Amino acid sequence: MSSPPERQSAKPVILFSSGDTSYELIRYLGSCSNGEVLLARRRYADVVGGSVIIKRLQDPSNAMTRARLLEEFKLVLQLDHPCIAQVHLLRLQDGAPHLVMEHVEGLSVESLLNFAAMRGQPLPENLAAYVAGEVADALSHAHSQKDFNGRPLSVIHRDISPRNIRLGVHGRVKITDFAVAHSQLEGRLATVGALLKGDIAYSCPEYLLLQPLDGRADLFSLGVVLLEMVTGRHLLDLPEVEQAMRQAGSANAFQSSLMAEEETWAPVAEMSMRMERFRPEYVEIATRGLSTPMRDIIVRALRRDPAERFQSGLELRDALWDFLGGQGRCFGPREAQREIALVRAEAIRRNGGAQLPEEDYPSVPPGMTLRSKPRT
Structure with missing residues (x-):
């Protein structure tokens, strides 16, 4: 899945940094059960790294949702299997926990x-x-x-x-x-x-x-x-x-x-x-x-x-x-x-040769969730 072309004049939006690594926002992906989902890329000084998925709490004051995100982080850290997407980092930024996870392109x-x-x-x-x-x-x-x-x-x-x-x-x-x-x-x-x-x-x-x-x-x-x-x-x-x-x-x-x-x-x-x-x-x-x-x-x-x-x-x-x-x-x-x-x-x-959308994470309005429907 390719990323959309960047505007040369647009200033990169850095979500946060951890050590020498910065996380630059690519796009908003949608909502999930315990926050919102962002696609970001790693940056090491002037070197652009790979992409990651970041879950960020929509309401940092929600103690239950905050505890859930921490629980997910602790649980997935226990799991080490090639068919389970891994988590990399849990970071508190501006009072909101950010969970950095593997992006499966x-x-x-x-x-x-x-x-x-x-x-x-x-x-x-x-x-x-x-x-x-x-x-x-x-x-x-x-x-x-x-x-x-x-x-x-x-x-x-x-x-x-x-x-x-x-x-x-x-x-x-x-x-x-x-x-x-x-x-x-x-x-x-x-x-x-x-x-x-x-x-x-x-x-x-x-x-x-x-x-x-x-x-x-x-x-x-x-x-x-x-x-x-x-x-x-x-x-x-x-x-x-x-x-x-x-x-x-x-x-x-x-x-x-x-x-x-x-x-x-x-x-x-x-x-x-x-x-x-x-x-x-x-x-x-x-x-x-x-x-x-x-x-x-x-x-x-x-x-x-x-x-x-x-x-x-x-x-x-x-x-x-x-x-x-x-x-x-x-x-x-x-x-x-x-x-x-x-x-x-x-x-x-x-479908008459029409190209299918490459985007696999459709954006949805905040507060809504992605859902499956019968395909028949």
């Missing part, structure tokens, strides 16, 4: 799904299996983390969605944004009441019922992403779910009491109703056109009962890697890079 799975919809064809199974397998491997690492005393941290990302899975320009996969993750880190903030965090369109059934969660919640979310990649359909937008919703009445008292921290493509009460009406057999219908091994993986990942799903990220990763091995060829970053280029080229061709 490329595009999100959200953008890739939009390209697939534009070309009128889902993503290839091998590309989807590669992406999901890398994410499952990273989740296995996060879920298995322990504190300095050897006690499980019980990390749950809670926002595995197309928006938070990025594909680098060389085909590498990265999970981003642990802002709403659950963990047993000392001093963490517990969610109060019926407030749901993250993109609830990719949540598991037990989360929408406010039941206890473990790492299998993230695996269900990854299953929703995998289904969407290979079928072009979102789990809660399947025809059978739509049919069941037409026969549904009003939301009950519990569903009406739910609140979501982020906007999504339907009110939170309706999302809860859709999940209540979702049945595993609907997934079996939606995946009829897939290969048997891929279909088996998705059906198992999307079981309502956590005990019937993959029990660990490692187990799901191995199933996806076995699937790729069964295709008779190796599939890695180079192959992913090639497939992504083909999807994008076909989307351009289907």
Whole structure:
């Protein structure tokens, strides 16, 4: 993703400096659950360095949001995996914490799904299996983390969605944004009441019922992403779910009491109703056109009962890697890079040769959040 040309007369906006390194603003990217997101570049004296993502609190006086940003920083520092975007620095500037993170130049799975919809064809199974397998491997690492005393941290990302899975320009996969993750880190903030965090369109059934969660919640979310990649359909937008919703009445008292921290493509009460009406057999219908091994993986990942799903990220990763091995060829970053280029080229061709926007972080007005919508 290329940066826009700079105006020669414009004076660089330096956000802050740390030692010999300055951070120059490139552009405002949008809002997130605990602040606003900026794209910046490092500067070392007169040498321009690489780009980074900076989260900055919109309201420095908000103690809870400040604590959340610190919690995200402490948590991601515990994680060391090539498929998890790293954090570099937490800096207090003008009373507002700034979190400096790795910038994964490329595009999100959200953008890739939009390209697939534009070309009128889902993503290839091998590309989807590669992406999901890398994410499952990273989740296995996060879920298995322990504190300095050897006690499980019980990390749950809670926002595995197309928006938070990025594909680098060389085909590498990265999970981003642990802002709403659950963990047993000392001093963490517990969610109060019926407030749901993250993109609830990719949540598991037990989360929408406010039941206890473990790492299998993230695996269900990854299953929703995998289904969407290979079928072009979102789990809660399947025809059978739509049919069941037409026969549904009003939301009950519990569903009406739910609140979501982020906007999504339907009110939170309706999302809860859709999940209540979702049945595993609907997934079996939606995946009829897939290969048997891929279909088996998705059906198992999307079981309502956590005990019937993959029990660990490692187990799901191995199933996806076995699937790729069964295709008779190796599939890695180079192959992913090639497939992504083909999807994008076909989307351009289907749209009359019009160039697709290179910008993968669309700006949104302050106070609004980026959200996913069904692409059907």
